[in-house]
Amino acid sequence: MQRPTRREILIATTSVGVGGALALILERRHAGLRATTGAASMQTPAPIAQATTLEALTEAEFLTLAAACERIYPQDDAPGALTLGVPIFIDRTLAAERLPAWADGLLTSAARLDVESFRRFAVPFAAASAANQDALIADWAAERDSDNARFVKHLVTATLEGVLSDPTHGGNRDRAGWRTFALGADPYAPSEVHRP
Amino acid sequence: MKRDSFDVVVVGSGAGGGPIALELARAGARVLVIEKGPHVETRDFVHDEVAMRRHFMVPDPADEPHTLRYGDKSEGTTTSEGWTANIVGGGTVHYSGFFHRMHPVDMRMRSTLGPIDGADLVDWPISYDDLEPYYRRVDEELGVSGTWRAHPFEEPRSGPYPLPPLDEHPIARRIDEATAKLGMHAFPTPRAVASRPYRGRRACAYCSMCADYGCPTGAKGSTLATVLPAALATGHCELRAGCMVTEVTVRPDGRASAVVYRDPQGISRAVEARVVVLACSAIETARLLLVSRSAAFPDGLANGSGLVGKNLVFSSASLGGASWSSDRDARDDGRHLSAQRTVQDFYWMDPPVEGVAKGGTLSFLVGFVQPIAMAEGIARRHAKDGGGVLWGTALKKLLRDRMVRSELQFETFCEFYATPGTYVDLDPAIKDRWGTPVARMTVSTHPRSRDGTRLLARKAVEVLKALGAEETYVTAEHTETKFLQGGTCRFGKDPATSVLDETCRAHEVPNLYVTDGSFLPTSGGVPLTLTIMANSFRVADHLARRLREGRA
Numbered sequence: 001m002q003r004p005t006r007r008e009i010l011i012a013t014t015s016v017g018v019g020g021a022l023a024l025i026l027e028r029r030h031a032g033l034r035a036t037t038g039a040a041s042m043q044t045p046a047p048i049a050q051a052t053t054l055e056a057l058t059e060a061e062f063l064t065l066a067a068a069c070e071r072i073y074p075q076d077d078a079p080g081a082l083t084l085g086v087p088i089f090i091d092r093t094l095a096a097e098r099l100p101a102w103a104d105g106l107l108t109s110a111a112r113l114d115v116e117s118f119r120r121f122a123v124p125f126a127a128a129s130a131a132n133q134d135a136l137i138a139d140w141a142a143e144r145d146s147d148n149a150r151f152v153k154h155l156v157t158a159t160l161e162g163v164l165s166d167p168t169h170g171g172n173r174d175r176a177g178w179r180t181f182a183l184g185a186d187p188y189a190p191s192e193v194h195r196p
Numbered sequence: 197m198k199r200d201s202f203d204v205v206v207v208g209s210g211a212g213g214g215p216i217a218l219e220l221a222r223a224g225a226r227v228l229v230i231e232k233g234p235h236v237e238t239r240d241f242v243h244d245e246v247a248m249r250r251h252f253m254v255p256d257p258a259d260e261p262h263t264l265r266y267g268d269k270s271e272g273t274t275t276s277e278g279w280t281a282n283i284v285g286g287g288t289v290h291y292s293g294f295f296h297r298m299h300p301v302d303m304r305m306r307s308t309l310g311p312i313d314g315a316d317l318v319d320w321p322i323s324y325d326d327l328e329p330y331y332r333r334v335d336e337e338l339g340v341s342g343t344w345r346a347h348p349f350e351e352p353r354s355g356p357y358p359l360p361p362l363d364e365h366p367i368a369r370r371i372d373e374a375t376a377k378l379g380m381h382a383f384p385t386p387r388a389v390a391s392r393p394y395r396g397r398r399a400c401a402y403c404s405m406c407a408d409y410g411c412p413t414g415a416k417g418s419t420l421a422t423v424l425p426a427a428l429a430t431g432h433c434e435l436r437a438g439c440m441v442t443e444v445t446v447r448p449d450g451r452a453s454a455v456v457y458r459d460p461q462g463i464s465r466a467v468e469a470r471v472v473v474l475a476c477s478a479i480e481t482a483r484l485l486l487v488s489r490s491a492a493f494p495d496g497l498a499n500g501s502g503l504v505g506k507n508l509v510f511s512s513a514s515l516g517g518a519s520w521s522s523d524r525d526a527r528d529d530g531r532h533l534s535a536q537r538t539v540q541d542f543y544w545m546d547p548p549v550e551g552v553a554k555g556g557t558l559s560f561l562v563g564f565v566q567p568i569a570m571a572e573g574i575a576r577r578h579a580k581d582g583g584g585v586l587w588g589t590a591l592k593k594l595l596r597d598r599m600v601r602s603e604l605q606f607e608t609f610c611e612f613y614a615t616p617g618t619y620v621d622l623d624p625a626i627k628d629r630w631g632t633p634v635a636r637m638t639v640s641t642h643p644r645s646r647d648g649t650r651l652l653a654r655k656a657v658e659v660l661k662a663l664g665a666e667e668t669y670v671t672a673e674h675t676e677t678k679f680l681q682g683g684t685c686r687f688g689k690d691p692a693t694s695v696l697d698e699t700c701r702a703h704e705v706p707n708l709y710v711t712d713g714s715f716l717p718t719s720g721g722v723p724l725t726l727t728i729m730a731n732s733f734r735v736a737d738h739l740a741r742r743l744r745e746g747r748a
Contacts, residue, residue, distance in 0.1 A: 072587045078596070097250055100258035134588060141584050153576075153585045160571045165246040178567075181599040187565055188243035188405070 210286015214419030285420030404532030556721025
């Protein structure tokens with residue numbers, strides 16, 4: 001099968017219900033595409049669209065990790081990883097800090113995820129259907145004590161960090177990650193100083 | 197040019213280094229404290245879980261790993277475990293400050309239990325009574341809060357806590373009732389957290405982020421907030437942060453001469469010392485001694501006996517909790533109150549309970565505010581395939597159910613028996629990014645540690661069930677809390693069986709002292725930190741006398 005163009009990848013991905021985050025790349029590299037793909041699935045929330053260029057991830061890494069995060073923490077009636085900006089969180093984290101172990105666990109595995117997706121589905125991971133993405137992750141998660149299984153574990157951790165951390169780190173957009181769990185406007189804020 | 201020289205150089209600024217630096221500076225000695233980590237001001241600590249998780253106080257294993265193996269047949273895997281904290285204040289910056297004293301039996305394990313197969317059990321060269329005045333000194337210097345509520349298993353005390361206990365979550369009363377029904381005796385957990393303003397420090401603001409965080413108010417009694425500023429205020433103490441000590445050098449006569457360190461710019465420097473005090477944590481102190489080789493000490497400084505690194509102990513631990521489907525009630529009146537309850541009915545059991553004579557402490561706490569850790573814990577606990585992780589729709593659904601529940605957690609601190617198979621040595625293959633061999637931990641858990649810790653977990657779950665918990669869970673039946681480490685340079689009277697003498701001076705090096713957890717011959721059944729601090733004050737008294745008398 002012919003390798004899909006980026007536009008096809010994005011359309012395929014958005015067709016399974018993802019929203020804002022992936023549209024960023026469209027805006028950056030393919031101005032005008034947004035208009036052609038229809039407003040409903042591709043609306044880019046304003047706060048993120050203004051500023052975002054990738055700081056650490058390559059576009060390919062971003063797409064793969066974004067798709068994988070969304071499968072780890074999917075949209076239901078509460079926002080999923082993409083809407084919450086988890087891939088941006090990962091990008092910002094990699095850019096802001098020297099975290100060799102954390103980075104290595106994500107980046108080399110993202111590359112492997114694409115290789116495996118090509119092998120199985122003849123498309124990169126981000127362009128595979130949600131069902132195929134889930135099947136691949138499930139197979140990896142079921143492996144014991146392998147790099148693949150460790151990657152899934154690491155990705156769950158990184159995703160939950162992006163969902164639940166302070167929005168200044170790039171994820172938990174609009175504090176919607178906290179809202180899902182009734183954690184209040186800022187669960188980390190010290191309470192009023194107690195004066196006995 | 198003025199020579200860079202001090203009376204005493206203390207390596208490490210945590211529980212072992214802080215108290216002795218203060219006491220010697222008060223005694224008029226010129227003291228230098230060298231700390232590997234940065235000097236973060238109290239006010240600069242932020243409530244940010246992600247920032248805390250990013251190796252905030254522990255080096256990245258890609259740069260400076262430890263290696264860990266269970267049994268001695270495999271190679272170690274690299275890990276950041278076994279580091280306490282690289283920051284001024286050391287592990288006391290991120291501890292919870294559960295400040296239980298050891299019990300008199302902890303110093304008499306060998307004579308109480310007799311020899312135990314597979315364990316290297318010894319009595320301490322000092323008794324509880326020798327340490328008691330120094331426990332009291334710590335209480336007073338740090339402002340420990342607690343209630344002197346008599347219970348049958350209480351250790352002897354010469355006085356009350358200087359501060360009243362912290363305010364407690366409503367569940368504390370229910371724990372009291374439930375444990376009383378079970379015939380147990382719950383009591384308020386003593387904490388190294390100021391419940392009232394104390395010696396210029398603010399009182400606790402009840403943010404509930406003690407564990408793993410630096411305290412932004414200074415209410416938590418870290419050495420950073422207490423003894424170190426007091427030491428610096430004497431004018432006799434200097435602190436050099438961001439400096440990693442790489443070697444202790446010796447003169448031809450075998451006395452320690454200088455401490456070599458890498459400064460923040462990466463430049464190697466040496467500072468001369470009349471006396472060297474190591475307090476780098478049990479694991480890193482052992483590593484520093486083992487890499488400090490010389491003609492006089494070819495196998496490592498103070499290691500003619502070959503005992504440096506042997507007899508490593510941790511605090512044996514079980515972890516778990518319970519949840520209720522009612523709304524979270526942890527935030528009554530806007531403060532994050534903790535359960536503040538401890539049970540020590542299973543510390544020392546005569547007759548044994550379910551075959552266990554020596555156990556430890558059950559601690560109950562309303563979870564600290566760490567939603568990421570909580571979510572991650574749920575994902576791992578409910579993995580479909582053992583050891584894996586839950587993900588996807590199933591994870592999100594479960595999180596939305598569990599994250600909004602009330603939760604009570606337990607943590608236990610149990611005797612970890614020293615074994616010949618549990619030790620620190622230099623990893624034969626792995627080096628840090630500067631080319632120095634890293635510390636390798638080899639762990640072989642004694643069945644008695646396992647059995648005792650499991651017993652404590654069962655008893656904790658009994659309490660949780662008596663409280664009416666719908667779901668109880670045990671995340672670890674028995675593991676080791678690797679922040680709480682000791683034993684690698686045992687103190688004792690006999691140079692053939694111990695590295696340090698009873699004043700924690702190296703038998704083989706008359707001007708070298710060790711004041712972190714390394715001296716501990718047994719782990720006791722409580723967190724080790726208070727005992728390390730008390731011992732550091734005790735050693736300081738001995739050393740100050742020797743310095744005064746010109747015998748150091």
